[in-house]
Amino acid sequence: MDRDPMRSHLAQLTSEQREQLRRELQRRQIEKWLQQPIERFTSPDGRYPLTFAQEAIWLDCQIEPTAYNDVRALRIVGILNTDILRRALDMLVEMNPILRVRVGSVDGIPYQRLGEDHALPLTLERMSEGEVNAAVWRLAAQPFNLEHDLLLRAELYQTGETVHVLAMIIHNLVCDGASLALLYEQLKRNYDALLHDHMPDFTVSQGDYVDFSVWQRATLSDEALKGEATYWKDALEGIPTRLDIPSNVSDSEDSQQTLYQHPLNAALTVKLRSFAANQNVTPFVVLLSAYAALLFRYTGQEQLIVGTTAANRYHPDTAEMIGFFTNLLPLPLSMSAELPFAVLIRQAQAAVLAALEHQIMPFAKIARAIQIEHHADVRPLAQTVITYKDSAPPSFALGDAVATPVGCISLWCKTHSQRYSGRCAVQKGGHTARGQCELITFDKRLIRPYNDLRCGHLTTIGRGCFLLPTPIVSST
Numbered sequence: 001m002d003r004d005p006m007r008s009h010l011a012q013l014t015s016e017q018r019e020q021l022r023r024e025l026q027r028r029q030i031e032k033w034l035q036q037p038i039e040r041f042t043s044p045d046g047r048y049p050l051t052f053a054q055e056a057i058w059l060d061c062q063i064e065p066t067a068y069n070d071v072r073a074l075r076i077v078g079i080l081n082t083d084i085l086r087r088a089l090d091m092l093v094e095m096n097p098i099l100r101v102r103v104g105s106v107d108g109i110p111y112q113r114l115g116e117d118h119a120l121p122l123t124l125e126r127m128s129e130g131e132v133n134a135a136v137w138r139l140a141a142q143p144f145n146l147e148h149d150l151l152l153r154a155e156l157y158q159t160g161e162t163v164h165v166l167a168m169i170i171h172n173l174v175c176d177g178a179s180l181a182l183l184y185e186q187l188k189r190n191y192d193a194l195l196h197d198h199m200p201d202f203t204v205s206q207g208d209y210v211d212f213s214v215w216q217r218a219t220l221s222d223e224a225l226k227g228e229a230t231y232w233k234d235a236l237e238g239i240p241t242r243l244d245i246p247s248n249v250s251d252s253e254d255s256q257q258t259l260y261q262h263p264l265n266a267a268l269t270v271k272l273r274s275f276a277a278n279q280n281v282t283p284f285v286v287l288l289s290a291y292a293a294l295l296f297r298y299t300g301q302e303q304l305i306v307g308t309t310a311a312n313r314y315h316p317d318t319a320e321m322i323g324f325f326t327n328l329l330p331l332p333l334s335m336s337a338e339l340p341f342a343v344l345i346r347q348a349q350a351a352v353l354a355a356l357e358h359q360i361m362p363f364a365k366i367a368r369a370i371q372i373e374h375h376a377d378v379r380p381l382a383q384t385v386i387t388y389k390d391s392a393p394p395s396f397a398l399g400d401a402v403a404t405p406v407g408c409i410s411l412w413c414k415t416h417s418q419r420y421s422g423r424c425a426v427q428k429g430g431h432t433a434r435g436q437c438e439l440i441t442f443d444k445r446l447i448r449p450y451n452d453l454r455c456g457h458l459t460t461i462g463r464g465c466f467l468l469p470t471p472i473v474s475s476t
Contacts, residue, residue: 033219038317041214047111048210049217050103052362053324057173058103058110065143068172071136072180076164078401081195082156085398086122088190089154091200092183094118096322098174098209103146112210115150124156132157136167144171172324178311179322184396184405191398209323220362228361229369235354236370236381239303239332243295243383279342281349284388288331289341289348291386296335305330307382310359328363329355330381
């Protein structure tokens with residue numbers, strides 16, 4: 001009689017069944033980890049590890065120091081108390097230790113430490129509306145000294161008696177898009193409390209970003225993520241890891257990257273939403289499919305990888321944390337000239353859902369799992385990225401004034417290349433959508449026409465998809 005029926009049962013499983021069982025057990029272990037709170041950790045020497053996302057950013061910044069200077073701005077209309085605004089900003093830094101982080105390295109290994117200072121310098125300049133963009137670009141083009149500077153800087157521009165623009169340059173080492181929304185909420189609370197001679201509530205959620213970094217490094221080891229690594233290896237097997245967008249220059253010549261904003265009118269935006277609803281998918285999936293069709297038309301590559309970003313706040317304790325959690329996810333897509341667009345949509349939807357299910361695997365580990373090396377000239381796996389924001393950031397009150405975020409598309413650091421061959425971002429707002437294309441160009445005289453052409457092609461493909469009864473990729 002077999003005294004170990006479990007071992008006997010396992011011995012009867014095929015290698016594929018054993019692999020499926022191993023993945024399921026690892027998935028359950030990950031779920032167990034996510035139910036445990038992120039505990040506070042005090043480093044004896046004051047040094048904390050970087051998260052995997054931070055480490056990738058730090059590596060990029062050794063090549064492009066301003067690549068992750070995130071440009072944000074608030075247009076404030078109404079009576080503004082600048083002294084209270086200055087104090088409210090100082091309190092943001094005091095309330096969120098991650099905003100006081102400095103990043104150094106020892107023997108090429110980066111670490112972060114918490115600074116003590118929380119005073120954020122804020123200068124006030126008077127200028128015309130037309131001078132604001134140039135002032136913001138100058139501010140954004142200044143690299144941070146990661147080891148010594150606060151990784152947040154701000155300037156206030158007064159363009160009218162009751163009109164101001166608050167420009168903020170926030171390094172992605174300490175803040176992502178979701179964090180910015182949280183910072184705006186805190187800024188409003190701080191300003192309103194100080195305006196009424198109250199002290200803002202300094203209550204913080206359990207754990208901080210440096211605690212998360214310790215938890216992530218301890219939890220998401222290579223051994224723990226074996227199942228996730230196997231998934232990504234299988235999903236990306238055989239797909240070219242470089243996107244060959246045609247160019248008219250040799251590798252030795254300089255290329256120039258630029259950003260062009262292309263509006264999607266109200267009629268096309270309505271058709272996009274209606275078409276997505278009829279297909280029972282999100283507008284993002286439709287735009288991803290159209291973008292993949294555009295890339296196929298340019299490259300002829302039948303196997304593509306398009307990157308997208310995920311908020312990646314998979315642990316419940318991270319919901320209210322300030323920090324950089326965003327993960328880059330590679331989406332594999334198979335293309336052909338006769339592929340029905342409806343089939344491409346289903347494929348894109350499946351790719352998105354699968355990637356989100358496995359988003360706990362940091363992008364750096366995905367690249368390492370399929371043995372893609374880190375190169376200075378190109379981002380591994382995903383040289384083109386598409387993002388979609390379902391709504392524009394809302395306005396909010398600062399006392400009697402109204403602050404409106406204006407920074408995501410119109411203000412972006414000119415040096416923000418990040419080694420992509422292209423990037424497409426769409427942000428919905430009201431009855432229209434704004435499309436942003438950032439693509440490599442090779443002739444400074446053709447920057448505007450080149451981007452206009454590509455953005456126009458994307459619009460044309462989208463329009464064809466919405467109007468044709470059974471469109472195929474070659475006809476869109």
